[in-house]
Amino acid sequence: MDNATIARVLGEIADLLELKNDNPFKIRAYRRGAEIAANHPHLLASLDAASLREIPGIGKDLAARIVELSATGACRYHEELTAEFPSTVLELLSLQGVGPKTVATLYRELGVRTLDDLSAACQDGRVRSLKGMGTKRETLILKALADRQHYAGRHLLPEAVATVEPLLEHLRQAEPTAEISVVGSVRRGCETCGDLDLLASSTRTPLLTAAFTQYPGVGRILVEGDTKCSVLLANGFQADLRVVTPDSHGAALQYFTGSKAHNIALRDRAISLGLKLNEYGVFSVGDDQRLAGASEAEVYQALGLAWIPPELREQRGEIEAAETGRLPALIERDQLRGDLHAHTTATDGKDTIAAMAEGAGEAGLEYLAITDHSQTLSMANGLDEREALAHAKRVKALDGHAGVRLLAGIECDILPDGTLDLDDDCLASLDIVIASVHTAFGQDQQQMTDRLLRAIEHPHVDVLGHPSGRRLLEREPYPFDLEAIVEASLHHGVVLEINSQVHRLDLSDAHAKLARDRGARFVISSDAHSRRAFATLRWGTLVARRAWLEAADVLNTLPFETFKASLRRQRSRS
DNA sequence: GCCGTTTTCGGCCCGACTGTTTTCAGTCG
Numbered sequence: 001m002d003n004a005t006i007a008r009v010l011g012e013i014a015d016l017l018e019l020k021n022d023n024p025f026k027i028r029a030y031r032r033g034a035e036i037a038a039n040h041p042h043l044l045a046s047l048d049a050a051s052l053r054e055i056p057g058i059g060k061d062l063a064a065r066i067v068e069l070s071a072t073g074a075c076r077y078h079e080e081l082t083a084e085f086p087s088t089v090l091e092l093l094s095l096q097g098v099g100p101k102t103v104a105t106l107y108r109e110l111g112v113r114t115l116d117d118l119s120a121a122c123q124d125g126r127v128r129s130l131k132g133m134g135t136k137r138e139t140l141i142l143k144a145l146a147d148r149q150h151y152a153g154r155h156l157l158p159e160a161v162a163t164v165e166p167l168l169e170h171l172r173q174a175e176p177t178a179e180i181s182v183v184g185s186v187r188r189g190c191e192t193c194g195d196l197d198l199l200a201s202s203t204r205t206p207l208l209t210a211a212f213t214q215y216p217g218v219g220r221i222l223v224e225g226d227t228k229c230s231v232l233l234a235n236g237f238q239a240d241l242r243v244v245t246p247d248s249h250g251a252a253l254q255y256f257t258g259s260k261a262h263n264i265a266l267r268d269r270a271i272s273l274g275l276k277l278n279e280y281g282v283f284s285v286g287d288d289q290r291l292a293g294a295s296e297a298e299v300y301q302a303l304g305l306a307w308i309p310p311e312l313r314e315q316r317g318e319i320e321a322a323e324t325g326r327l328p329a330l331i332e333r334d335q336l337r338g339d340l341h342a343h344t345t346a347t348d349g350k351d352t353i354a355a356m357a358e359g360a361g362e363a364g365l366e367y368l369a370i371t372d373h374s375q376t377l378s379m380a381n382g383l384d385e386r387e388a389l390a391h392a393k394r395v396k397a398l399d400g401h402a403g404v405r406l407l408a409g410i411e412c413d414i415l416p417d418g419t420l421d422l423d424d425d426c427l428a429s430l431d432i433v434i435a436s437v438h439t440a441f442g443q444d445q446q447q448m449t450d451r452l453l454r455a456i457e458h459p460h461v462d463v464l465g466h467p468s469g470r471r472l473l474e475r476e477p478y479p480f481d482l483e484a485i486v487e488a489s490l491h492h493g494v495v496l497e498i499n500s501q502v503h504r505l506d507l508s509d510a511h512a513k514l515a516r517d518r519g520a521r522f523v524i525s526s527d528a529h530s531r532r533a534f535a536t537l538r539w540g541t542l543v544a545r546r547a548w549l550e551a552a553d554v555l556n557t558l559p560f561e562t563f564k565a566s567l568r569r570q571r572s573r574s
Numbered sequence: 575g576c577c578g579t580t581t582t583c584g585g586c587c588c589g590a591c592t593g594t595t596t597t598c599a600g601t602c603g
Contacts, residue, residue, distance in 0.1 A: 025586055029575035059576050097592085099601045132600085136593060184603090197603085223602090225591050230602090240603075242590090255588090260603080267587045278588055 007037035016081035018100035041514035045070035174211030178202035183256040189542035195238040201249035250295035255279035261315035338367035341525035347372040348380035359531025361402040369407035374421035407431040418454025427460035436465030445479035500540025512547030
C-alpha cells in the first residue's frame with residue numbers, strides 16, 4: 001500500500017470525526033498523520049509499529065492504524081466511522097463554505113448523501129428550512145456546487161505565478177505606496193497551489209480592497225471585508241487579499257506565508273518563550289507589549305531564530321536548523337552554468353541544435369548537453385545507434401555556437417528489463433548519457449526498483465532522468481525503492497536529475513531532500529523541447545531549494561571543464 | 575490522539591468574515 005492511500009484513509013477518519021463533532025485535538029492528530037503520510041519519503045507500509053512511532057506525530061494509535069492498513073488493506077476504525085456516515089458525504093466538505101457542521105446537519109435532518117442530493121435539497125427549499133440556514137446560505141451552496149463542477153482542485157505553480165503577477169501589478173498601480181507581496185504556497189514555491197494569497201501593508205485599505213475586487217480578471221466576489229477579501233478569478237483561481245498596517249508587515253508576511261505546520265511550530269515556540277505570535281507581531285504575554293512585527297527577520301529573531309527562507313517552511317527541521325545556525329545557503333537560479341537535458345528537431349524538439357544553443361546562451365548558460373531520445377521512443381522519432389552518432393557529430397560541429405559549449409549526449413530509454421536502448425559502443429562514444437523510463441509504468445515496486453538499479457549499474461550512465469516518472473496532477477510516480485536507488489547512485493557515481501518541466505518537477509522536493517540527506521548529488525535540468533524552455537530552470541531551482549540543496553550539491557553549477565571532469569565516464573576513464 | 579529538562583495528566587495556534595443570530599456558531603486560512 002502506498003503512502004498516498006494511507007494518507008487518504010487517515011484524512012477521511014479526520015473528516016468523519018469532524019462530522020461526529022469529536023475531540024478537535026484527536027481530529028488534528030489524524031489530520032497531521034495524513035499530512036505526514038503524504039509527505040513521508042519512505043514507504044510507511046514497509047515500517048513496523050516501533051519505527052512508525054519514531055516519526056513525530058505518530059503515536060500508538062496511528063501506528064496501529066497504519067500497520068493494520070498496510071497488512072489488511074483496510075482499517076476497522078475507518079469502517080466503523082463510515083458506517084455512521086456514508087463516505088459519499090465527504091465530498092460535500094469540498095464545497096466552499098460548507099463545513100463539517102453543515103454536512104452533519106444536512107445528512108441527519110435531510111438525508112443528504114451526495115452533491116446531487118444537496119442540489120435537489122437547495123432547489124426545493126428544504127435547506128432554507130433548517131435552523132441557522134437561510135436563503136443566502138442556499139444561494140451560496142448552489143454557487144459552490146456550480147464552481148466545483150467548473151474548477152476542480154489544484155493548479156501548477158507556474159500557472160499560479162502567471163496569474164498572480166498581473167494581479168500584483170494591478171494592485172501596485174492602484175496603491176503605489178503600499179508594500180504588496182505574494183504569500184502562501186506560491187511564495188514557498190510549492191509544486192501545486194490551491195489558491196493565490198496576497199498581502200498588502202498600507203494605511204489606505206479601502207483603496208486596495210476596491211482595486212482588488214474590481215480587478216478585470218475577477219469572476220465573482222466570495223468575501224469582502226475591511227481587511228480581507230476573497231475572489232474567484234475567471235480562470236478558476238481563488239485569490240485572497242489581506243491588508244495590514246505597515247508595523248505588522250513582517251509578522252503578517254510570516255503568518256500568511258505558512259506553512260500551517262511551520263506556523264503552529266513557531267507559535268508553540270513563542271508560547272514556550274513566554275510570548276504570543278499572531279499576524280500582527282510577537283507580543284509578551286503579561287503586558288501585551290509588541291516586541292517585533294515590522295519585518296520577518298525581526299519576528300524570527302524575537303523567537304531566537306535566524307530568518308528562514310520561505311521554501312524551507314514546511315516543518316522539516318528548518319526551525320532546529322535556524323536555532324543552531326545550520327540553515328543551508330540555498331542554491332540560486334543564476335548559479336546554474338549549464339543545462340544537461342535538451343531535445344532538438346532530431347527527435348521531438350521544436351528547434352535546431354543551433355537555435356537551442358542560442359536559447360541557452362540567452363538564458364545565461366555556458367554549456368548545454370543535447371540529449372535527444374533513443375530508438376524505443378518511436379513516437380518521438382527516437383534515434384538508433386547510427387543516427388545518434390551522426391547527430392553527435394553535428395552537435396560537436398556547433399560546439400561554441402552562440403558562445404555555448406555543447407556536449408553530445410542521449411536520453412536513453414531504460415527498457416523494462418533494465419537494459420539500455422542503445423549498444424555499449426554507441427553510449428561509450430557520447431559525452432553524457434541520461435537514462436530514463438518512458439514505458440511500462442505498470443511494473444510493481446520490485447520490478448521497477450530492479451530495473452532502475454540495473455540502469456544505474458551500467459558503466460556508461462551518468463544521470464538518472466526524471467527518476468520517479470510522475471506527471472503532476474496527471475500521473476502518480478511509479479512505485480520504486482528510493483533509498484535503494486539513492487544508495488546505488490552514490491556507489492556508482494550516478495547523478496540524480498531534478499527535471500524542471502512544469503508537469504514533472506521530478507525528483508520532487510521531498511524525494512530530493514531525502515536523497516540529499518544521504519549525500520546524493522544532483523543536476524537541475526530543463527528537459528527543454530524549445531529554445532524558450534530554458535526558463536523552466538526557475539522551477540527546478542525552486543524544487544532544489546525546497547530540498548535544502550546548496551550550489552555544491554548540484555553538478556551543473558560547476559564551470560564547464562570542471563563539470564566535464566566530474567562526470568562518471570570521465571572519472572572512470574582517468 | 576500526541577506529547578513531555580517544570581508535566582505520564584492536562585494541555586494542545588489564532589483571528590477575520592458571513593449569515594442568521596440579538597450574542598454567536600460555522601467556516602476558512
